[in-house]
Amino acid sequence: MSRQAPAPHEDAAHAALRRVRREGRWWRVQAWHARRVWRWALLVAATLFLLLVAFRAPLANWFWNEPQIEQLLDRGDRALAAGHLSAVDGNGAREWYQAALALDGDRPQAREGLARTGQAALAQARRALQADDLDGAQRGLELARELQVPQRDADAVADALRVRQQSGAGFGVLLGRAEAALQAQRLDGSDDSALPLFQQVLALAPNHLRALEGREDALTELLLQARSAAAQGDVARAAPLVRRARVFDAGHVDLPATEAALNSALERRLQLGQQALKARRWDTAANHFKAVIAARPDEPMAQQGLLQVGDAWLTEANRLAGDFRFAEAEQMLGRAEATGVSARALQGARQSLNQARQAEKALATPRAPRARREQELKELLQRFELAQAQGRFLTPPGNSAYDALRAAQALAPQDARVHDAARQLLPASRNCFEDRLRENRVQAAGACLGAWQALSPEDGAAAAARQRLAQRWLAVGSERLGRGDVAFARAALQAATELGSNPASPEHLALEQRLQDVEGLR
Incomplete structure (x- = not known):
């Protein structure tokens, strides 16, 4: 029995059904791939966002500094090409490259530029030497050495320059002048003194025996004077002598003993200054600390001791102002200023002095009626509370919590509300300082510290x-x-x-x- 062939309309229906099934599978595949692509895209975007958040500061610094550094390097290259190797006004190649290096210490182009500048300076020295420009050759050689050119190349130019200088007239005259200055005990202090003259001779002839012996004798006498001054406690005179001797010959046999004598004298002066500080003999302490600083400007103990003396004089100025002894208070402020106390502490003490003058005037005038005085006191206390709430503890002058408190004390010194206000201000100023310091608001912290010091100088x-x-x-x-x-x-x-x-x-x-x-x- 034979099977009947499907009708044409049935074939068309089957074909349409097969096409729908094929297209449905295609769209499902496309949708699956699209979802995978979007998941990866979202993951990459989230990663990029986290990296930008984590490295926002380095990226910002790079975008900020990079154009400026490139500009400095370009200026250095142009200055080097023009032969402007170094200049006092900062427009030399060395200065431009050093500025770029200050902004980015790892920039190799800046270091390479400095090396090329050193080689150019050495080349300038050679050209100046060929043209008999000895001063120009000396300047070029010094710049090359500062930029750390190879020692062998610099020494070769230095030897040629020394031979050229020594071959000139006046070498014997220069040596005679040096020996005459030594005989007259003019050891140092001017270009015509023994040590500078011997140094010039040795620059021309480093192994000249008479010059070496003369410099040795001059340095021995100079260091003897330094030890004598140190033994007398005159460290301000001994220290420069030791420094000069070290410049001329850092390996002199008498230098270690002289430096030890100077250090002992400095320690003694520091001890005497500390003792005078504890005994409240401010003038004596200041003299000792100033002598140490004159001999060794970076001595931290002397600097700290002198600042303590300055703070003590500020405290004394505040006390004298409170007693209405204004001329003496002004004198103490002048002494404190000479010790280098901070401008803020000095400003606070001057404000206290002005407030004391106003208080004296208020005491000299007839007292206001009780009702008016009470009203003025309330207004002052309100000003005090408002200024304290806004953090205006010491500044601006005339509109600060401290000014309002001093005016209230002058008006009603025995009033309990005034005493309460005074007790509030000191811890408030301390808390203000700590809060502002945590916030890195250094100027505001300084104002709070000034109020703290003015309210409690000790x-x-x-x-x-x-x-x-x-x-x-x-x-x-x-x-x-x-x-x-x-x-x-x-x-x-x-x-x-x-x-x-x-x-x-x-x-x-x-x-x-x-x-x-x-x-x-x-």
Whole structure:
């Protein structure tokens, strides 16, 4: 029995059904692949977002500094091509490359530029030597040595220059002048003294026996004078003599003993200064500390001791002002200013003096009626509360919590509300300092510290707070310099110095050096 062939309309229906099934499978496959693509795209986008958040500071610094560094390098290349190797105004190749290196210490182009500048300086020295320009050759050689060209190349030019100088007239005359100055005991202090003259002779002839012996005799006498001054406690005179002897011959046989004598004298003066400080003999302590600083400017103990003397004189000025002894208070303020106390502490003491003058005037005038005095006192206390709430503890002058409190004390010194206000202000100023310091608002923290010191000049914790603020100024200044804010960094270094930052500390030296490198191009 034969099977009937399907009708044409049934074939068409089957074909349409097969096409629908095929297309349905295709769309499912496409949808599956599309979902996979979107999942990977979302994962990549999330990863990029997290990387941008994590590295936003380095990326910002790179985008900020990169154009400026490239500009400095380009200026250095142009200056080098023009033969302007170094200039006092900062427009030399060396200064441009050093400025770029200050902004990015790992930039190889800056180091390569400095190396090429050193080689160019050496080449200039050779050309000047050929043209008989001995001074120009000397300048080029010095610049090349500063930029650390290979020692062998620099020595070759130096030897040729020395031969050319020695071959000129006047060598014997120069040696005679040096020996005559030694006989007259004119050892140092001018170009016509024995040691500088012997140094010139030895620059021309390093192994000249008479010059070497003459310099040895002059240095022996100079160091003897230094030891004598140190034994008498005159460290301000002994220290420069030792420094000069070290310049002329750092290996002199008498130098270690002389330096030991100077160190002992400095330690003695420091001990005497500390003893005088404890005995409250401020003038004596200041004299000892100033003598040590004159001999060794970066001595931290002497600097700290002198600042303590300055704080003591500020306290004495406040006491004298409270007794209405204004002329003596002004004298104490002048002494304190000479010790280098911070400008903020000095400003607070001057405000106290002005307030005391106003209080004297108020006492000299007839007392106001009781009702009016009560109204004025309420207004002053309201001003005090408002200024304290806004953080205006010491500034601006005339509109601060401290000014309102002093006016209230002059108006009603025995009033219990005035006493309560005085008790509130000191801890509030301390808390203000700590809060502002945590927020890195260094200027506001300084104002709070000034109020703290004015209210409690003998508080030992204020000195430690001053050092913390100085360190924070240095940190913020360094961070802002990295972003190109040179003016703020300079102000930060000055503020830290006024607060008593140790000039020899690594943070202080690093910020100071970076500022010098960057400002050299200005």
